[in-house]
Amino acid sequence: MIHTVIPVGPLQCNCSIIGDESTHEGMVIDPGDQIEEILAIINQHGLRIKQIVITHAHIDHVGGAMKLRAATGAPIVLNQNDYELLKMVDMQANWIGMKTPGKVDIDHSVGQSDSITAGSLNATVLHTPGHTEGSICLYFPAEKILVAGDTLFAGSIGRTDLPGGSMKKIRQSLFNTVLALPDETTVVPGHGPLTTIGQERETNPFLTKTQR
Numbered sequence: 667m668i669h670t671v672i673p674v675g676p677l678q679c680n681c682s683i684i685g686d687e688s689t690h691e692g693m694v695i696d697p698g699d700q701i702e703e704i705l706a707i708i709n710q711h712g713l714r715i716k717q718i719v720i721t722h723a724h725i726d727h728v729g730g731a732m733k734l735r736a737a738t739g740a741p742i743v744l745n746q747n748d749y750e751l752l753k754m755v756d757m758q759a760n761w762i763g764m765k766t767p768g769k770v771d772i773d774h775s776v777g778q779s780d781s782i783t784a785g786s787l788n789a790t791v792l793h794t795p796g797h798t799e800g801s802i803c804l805y806f807p808a809e810k811i812l813v814a815g816d817t818l819f820a821g822s823i824g825r826t827d828l829p830g831g832s833m834k835k836i837r838q839s840l841f842n843t844v845l846a847l848p849d850e851t852t853v854v855p856g857h858g859p860l861t862t863i864g865q866e867r868e869t870n871p872f873l874t875k876t877q878r
């Protein structure tokens with residue numbers, strides 16, 4: 667599997683460019699910004715992008731989606747529980763002093779247990795509300811990779827003080843869904859360094875038993 671992670675935009679959102687080495691079909695997860703650089707990586711690997719997946723409707727994750735769709739023709743997918751939040755993208759741009767990307771059109775919603783495919787690549791959608799109502803993680807069972815959005819970080823978890831956030835829900839998502847994955851799963855968080863489920867289960871202060 668081709669998998670490049672690049673931090674994009676002022677908040678350094680981790681954008682994943684993922685491709686099937688044999689068919690050269692691929693997907694991009696969270697194209698928040700720097701679309702020219704994302705396209706350069708896509709072209710370098712000769713990928714045809716089939717899916718643009720947004721883990722949640724915060725501007726740093728969705729900001730470049732329309733530009734990428736225009737360049738690749740791939741559909742943009744997001745969980746419908748974040749459609750309301752997406753309407754606030756102008757306000758979000760104001761909060762962080764970013765230029766608004768304008769209206770973002772979602773092609774269709776994806777929810778719990780849906781499959782997102784590109785070539786032989788197959789990701790399962792895990793609906794993990796808490797950072798936002800419509801937050802999803804993408805799990806690639808064959809490769810044991812979790813693209814976690816802002817639900818889980820190395821040593822931390824997503825903030826729950828923004829609109830649609832809930833500490834109760836993010837804990838449920840983490841304990842019932844994310845920690846159900848095998849320890850050897852590589853985690854690509856929405857920001858910051860990569861980690862593993864085992865590492866976070868052992869050392870993440872938000873996930874240790876005393877915090878339950």
Ligand SMILES: [Zn+2]
Binds near residue numbers: 722797816
């Ligand atoms: Zn976020």
